[in-house]
Amino acid sequence: MMEAASAHATNVLRRKRRGTPWLDSMVAPALGVLAIVVGYPIVYTLVLSAHDYDLAGTEAPRYIGVANYHKLVEDPTFWKALVNSGIYAFGSVAVAALIGLALALLTEDLVGRKGRIARMLLLAPWAVPFVVTAFLFRYMYLQNGGAINAALIETGLIRAPIPWLNSAYLAMPAVMVANVWAMAPFFFLLLSAALAGIPNEVIESARVDRASRFDLVVRIKLPFLRNALLIGSLLMIIANFNDFAKIWAMTQGGPGYSTTTLVIYVYRQAFEKFAFGYASAIGVVWLVLLLGFAMAYLRALRAN
């Protein structure tokens, strides 16, 4: 009876709306604001990407068509930065999600004061500003006087200090560790909330069916966490693709180009070389990549 009444009300509303198209125009102000704050910079970046524009020079921007894109295809540093961005974003998110999941499962049954304290401590890194995290790890990683090397030498695990951030091979993993430390609490929080949302009946019936703890996690809980994981990962992958502060504060993209990601490369092009045209071309490619990725991800989410 109630359902029928609700359906009737919806139909009436739809009929009314059909007769009042002016209601659609109510979104116009919001669209106008979006066009200015999102649309204009995107269009301007597209226009700039077709120009040779040296911000520090005296010459006016010169139209060069797709020359910046040709240059980009032949620029090995761009490809290196693209690969680094992928490694940094996907690698960090995968590890942080796994750690967050493990922590959420481990603390799920903790109740009372102990549970609250444990959750508070586990969430603490999320509250630390990213730049502080970066400097904290930078000083811990120092080859001379860093806490990590000092601890490893003290415990006899190594004899000479390891150049964590000064090795072309170790710098990226070292930066990713700092990033994972800062990001894992986000997944922990998200997945703890999702775990709490699993209906008790489902868990109870699995227990009645004598499901093992492993089966309970893999066959019951993980499918329920799937959407939360997908959305959280999408958000974090985009955030990590755009992560500037941590990498810049720790390595400035070095040594060499070993931790140079797209955002660092764009920054160097735009604000060190003042090559705004070329930096815009990189920005356009970056935007297209992220849009494509987000669309594929959302499609996967809808399919589930």
Next chain:
Amino acid sequence: MLRTIRVSLAICALAATLAAGFIFDAQAADGKVVLTFANWAAAEGTTKPAIEKAIAEFEKAHPDIEIKSEAISFSEIARQLVLRVRSGNPPDVAQLAGNDTFVVAATGRLEPLDSYLGDVQSRLKPDSIKDLRHQGKLIALPWTLAPAGFWYNKAIMAKAGLDPEHPPQTVDELTKAMAAIKKSQPDVIPLALDTTNRPFALQSNWPWMATFGATPVVESKSQADTPEMKRYLGWLRDLAKSGYIDPGRKIGEFRPLAAQDKVAFVWDQVLLQGVIQSANKMSDADFYKRWGVTTQPAGPSGKAYSFEGGHQLVLFADSKQKKAAWMFMQYLATSPEAIKVYTLGPGSSLPPLAAAPNAELKAALDTPVYQSFLTRIIPTVTTPAFGPAFASASTAIMAGVQQAVTSSDPIDPIAKSMQQELDRR
């Protein structure tokens, strides 16, 4: 009720507008010229009190001029000034140094100073302005001279069994000295060298490249893939592998360590003395007992080089108060008061003047450190071709330097890849 609130708000807004108008009129009516001065001296703890004092003294002597100091960090100032020029909001005067001066000059918005110079030119060291020309015009007034020298810690040298009065004169002697220091004091960094990826680091490494016979950029020509450059990269790699340098640190990060006797040799500017003394409160006498400074140990070329990292003052073409701005610039660079308070104070640099303006400053300049810089180090200064091309080359060259220092990739491909990247610019 709602109407009352609206009326009250309207009255408040009107009152605020009128008050703002009165205040604005009062500022304009007092006839003071307000100059904006973008600088990093006010952004650094060591120099902030001195620059504030120098500005206060200028304002006292010129009650009709008010200086609004805008503190911007050293690494940000060129970027911010270029953006401010492009958005039509530059300051009147700014402090700049090295390549940054020429990056900002490339915008075409710096006021040429040739017509302002007048009799000041005869008081300046001729060499102090010779490299400050852009397209034939003088675009900056030298404020301080701060060349780099080879600083050596005598106590660390003595502990390593080295003669503290005879610092290394060649790269080979330096390598031997560093080996002795590393062996006797493993927690000491033998050589502080800036290997970060930024234009200043290339400027700092330029004399070392030069002493190996390498000049990776000459005007618009690139020559990074040369035997000399490879030799330099190989030498740096050997230093890193032996633990003689600590890659990735900015030179400023070595200074507190130097103050704690944790660094044996420092490739740094004349201002190091002021930074060390402000950190550890060492007296002048103790400082000269502990530290000495000399020319760079010569490499395969047989010649020692240095770089000039002094600071300049620039005047923006958009300034509406050029006359007052020039007076302020002249005061900072040449007046005995400003030299005493700032240049020789915590800035511990050298004034750009050919002769000390009075007996007090002459006596202040008569120290072992200043004399070493004035008589031996300044003649070895070499200046690269600064400008936007140098900034753009610095990323490629320093990335190559970092790769040589921190990886085991063969040197030949590193030099080749540096060359290719420079060619693509």
